[in-house]
Amino acid sequence: xxxxxxxxxxxxxxxxxxxxxxxxxxxxxxxxxxxxxxxxxxxxxxxxxxxxxxxxxxxxxxxxxxxxxxxxxxxxxxxxxxxxxxxxxxxxxxxxxxxxxxxxxxxxxxxxxxxxxxxxxxxxxxxxxxxxxxxxxxxxxxxxxxxxxxxxxxxxxxxxxxxxxxxxxxxxxxxxxxxxxxxxxxxxxxxxxxxxxxxxxxxxxxxxxxxxxxxxxxxxxxxxxxxxxxxxxxxxxxxxxxxxxxxxxxxxxxxxxxxxxxxxxxxxxxxxxxxxxxxxxxxxxxxxxxxxxxxxxxxxxxxxxxxxxxxxxxxxxxxxxxxxxxxxxxxxxxxx
Amino acid sequence: xxxxxxxxxxxxxxxxxxxxxxxxxxxxxxxxxxxxxxxxxxxxxxxxxxxxxxxxxxxxxxxxxxxxxxxxxxxxxxxxxxxxxxxxxxxxxxxxxxxxxxxxxxxxxxxxxxxxxxxxxxxxxxxxxxxxxxxxxxxxxxxxxxxxxxxxxxxxxxxxxxxxxxxxxxxxxxxxxxxxxxxxxxxxxxxxxxxxxxxxxxxxxxxxxxxxxxxxxxxxxxxxxxxxxxxxxxxxxxxxxxxxxxxxxxxxxxxxxxxxxxxxxxxxxxxxxxxxxxxxxxxxxxxxxxxxxxxxxxxxxxxxxxxxxxxxxxxxxxxxxxxxxxxxxxxxxxxx
Numbered sequence: 001x002x003x004x005x006x007x008x009x010x011x012x013x014x015x016x017x018x019x020x021x022x023x024x025x026x027x028x029x030x031x032x033x034x035x036x037x038x039x040x041x042x043x044x045x046x047x048x049x050x051x052x053x054x055x056x057x058x059x060x061x062x063x064x065x066x067x068x069x070x071x072x073x074x075x076x077x078x079x080x081x082x083x084x085x086x087x088x089x090x091x092x093x094x095x096x097x098x099x100x101x102x103x104x105x106x107x108x109x110x111x112x113x114x115x116x117x118x119x120x121x122x123x124x125x126x127x128x129x130x131x132x133x134x135x136x137x138x139x140x141x142x143x144x145x146x147x148x149x150x151x152x153x154x155x156x157x158x159x160x161x162x163x164x165x166x167x168x169x170x171x172x173x174x175x176x177x178x179x180x181x182x183x184x185x186x187x188x189x190x191x192x193x194x195x196x197x198x199x200x201x202x203x204x205x206x207x208x209x210x211x212x213x214x215x216x217x218x219x220x221x222x223x224x225x226x227x228x229x230x231x232x233x234x235x236x237x238x239x240x241x242x243x244x245x246x247x248x249x250x251x252x253x254x255x256x257x258x259x260x261x262x263x264x265x266x267x268x269x270x271x272x273x274x275x276x277x278x279x280x281x282x283x284x285x286x287x288x289x290x291x292x293x294x295x296x297x298x299x300x301x302x303x304x305x306x307x308x309x310x311x312x313x314x315x316x317x318x319x320x321x322x323x324x325x326x327x328x329x330x331x332x333x334x335x336x
Numbered sequence: 337x338x339x340x341x342x343x344x345x346x347x348x349x350x351x352x353x354x355x356x357x358x359x360x361x362x363x364x365x366x367x368x369x370x371x372x373x374x375x376x377x378x379x380x381x382x383x384x385x386x387x388x389x390x391x392x393x394x395x396x397x398x399x400x401x402x403x404x405x406x407x408x409x410x411x412x413x414x415x416x417x418x419x420x421x422x423x424x425x426x427x428x429x430x431x432x433x434x435x436x437x438x439x440x441x442x443x444x445x446x447x448x449x450x451x452x453x454x455x456x457x458x459x460x461x462x463x464x465x466x467x468x469x470x471x472x473x474x475x476x477x478x479x480x481x482x483x484x485x486x487x488x489x490x491x492x493x494x495x496x497x498x499x500x501x502x503x504x505x506x507x508x509x510x511x512x513x514x515x516x517x518x519x520x521x522x523x524x525x526x527x528x529x530x531x532x533x534x535x536x537x538x539x540x541x542x543x544x545x546x547x548x549x550x551x552x553x554x555x556x557x558x559x560x561x562x563x564x565x566x567x568x569x570x571x572x573x574x575x576x577x578x579x580x581x582x583x584x585x586x587x588x589x590x591x592x593x594x595x596x597x598x599x600x601x602x603x604x605x606x607x608x609x610x611x612x613x614x615x616x617x618x619x620x621x622x623x624x625x626x627x628x629x630x631x632x633x634x635x636x637x638x639x640x641x642x643x644x645x646x647x648x649x650x651x652x653x654x655x656x657x658x659x660x661x662x663x664x665x666x667x668x669x670x671x672x
Binding site: 282286333 | 366368369371373393394396398618619623624625657661664665666668669
């Protein structure tokens with residue numbers, strides 16, 4: 001458990017500082033109990049603990065990403081702000097950086113895959129950023145080429161201390177809102193969110209389990225934790241999942257350090273589980289969420305994560321709600 | 337403004353008592369800001385005040401009705417409990433009484449119109465109550481015939497002090513959660529909800545406007561307030577609205593006393609406004625609500641209620657979320 005000097009983990013003090021820095025700029029989202037009728041619970045799920053949804057789809061701009069983006073932009077040196085920021089994102093991080101930059105009077109360029117849903121591309125443009133669309137496999141390279149030419153700063157969506165510290169503010173809120181929780185389920189893509197949440201929770205409440213959740217079709221982090229080596233999946237593989245916010249091909253280097261030291265387990269959910277969770281959240285929770293936002297509740301609802309008998313409430317992070325209305329319409333038209 | 341001896345208004349003390357009686361049994365629902373993109377605001381709506389949703393669709397059983405039903409059942413004399421309770425309802429009040437009765441070990445019979453959505457009928461049965469389906473025009477008579485035979489107590493959905501006092505707990509919460517509000521928009525059917533809310537708000541904050549909202553197709557209360565005489569509309573008329581929770585043919589006698597003395601105005605919304613509000617709440621608010629729950633936000637979103645320039649936040653009560661998934665699916669499939 002020794003920490004190499006080049007990558008010390010983010011500390012809870014950095015998360016507290018991020019909370020202070022973002023006060024009044026981001027929302028304290030509600031914690032919503034999910035009621036599922038007894039008739040839809042079968043077998044072991046009858047003894048299932050209460051499921052609480054940490055509703056980050058109700059966060060400003062519709063996802064948790066503002067937490068990290070605001071902290072990163074607020075922490076930029078003055079001379080860098082003048083040259084602008086560049087980021088890349090399947091959508092929600094792009095919107096968050098665009099908004100944070102606009103608040104600070106900084107020019108923002110957002111590189112997005114040309115496969116991103118129209119609702120996400122339009123959302124970024126409406127916030128005043130320049131959008132550059134590239135093929136998915138160019139998404140992680142193009143921003144650095146741009147930055148080399150312009151001197152702008154790349155704000156990485158997950159592999160950056162300030163971003164991880166910002167996402168960690170979510171962990172502090174969870175502890176305040178659900179002090180009797182036994183576990184927290186967190187969606188995993190590049191690993192920034194779960195890293196920040198794990199620092200907050202494992203520092204203050206080491207008894208609470210921190211569990212990552214990935215789509216089976218983009219399960220590089222689950223494989224990494226199992227093998228002890230950071231796995232990289234081909235872009236065409238991770239793009240199979242409908243959870244378009246969870247298509248990172250590997251964990252970031254800094255998130256990987258956090259995850260291998262702090263996270264108890266990473267479980268996976270099927271595409272069918274994701275669809276069923278979307279419908280369950282809409283019908284019983286009355287919440288419209290994006291597919292990536294449904295994976296954490298899906299893990300408890302459909303048995304990927306089975307807590308011990310008598311365990312306290314489980315918190316599932318619903319990470320975002322930016323979804324094409326047609327997707328929700330189609331999910332609701334299909335029987336459970 | 338003199339009060340006839342036979343129908344004194346409910347007092348705020350009765351509401352405080354109801355809050356105490358229901359502590360731990362009902363939820364304190366969240367107050368959710370509704371973000372509508374600037375691109376969808378035009379003309380005068382650009383200066384529209386913030387819209388806050390009081391999220392009673394996230395209440396226990398999916399509607400505000402538990403507030404009144406729990407207070408009414410908890411207040412029954414012991415000998416009446418032994419004979420059971422009977423109620424009639426387009427759905428949500430029936431569920432609420434069924435649940436409150438089950439908690440107290442009391443037999444409940446719920447009379448429902450045979451036009452009620454399947455999801456509402458099934459919901460009442462799942463809570464252990466006996467359901468009797470009757471034609472809509474028999475719904476208000478049949479319960480009293482049953483009660484005459486069995487000696488059970490009828491729990492009226494709106495024309496009863498205990499029910500009004502219970503609904504008033506919502507008004508107290510609104511004042512705590514949005515102390516800077518300028519107005520509250522409340523859906524009106526039989527008038528129990530707005531009566532309780534008006535007592536709480538006008539007693540403690542007479543400067544806050546209390547505005548009722550009805551579908552144009554079931555606008556008996558708006559007509560009543562305008563003419564000063566309690567109007568009665570034919571059943572076949574009020575059943576034209578898709579807002580199936582707002583099909584009372586007239587205000588109750590006791591609610592009418594409250595409304596004519598305390599409510600500032602009652603405005604109406606079209607069926608098209610209701611559909612557009614359902615979609616706006618789903619797309620921008622990420623909330624699935626029933627048509628009756630969408631009328632109050634619709635009034636501010638689409639111009640039925642125009643607050644003065646510079647007014648503080650407007651709270652819209654979202655009264656319930658018990659809707660067939662097919663309805664939401666179809667609304668989401670239609671462009672705004």
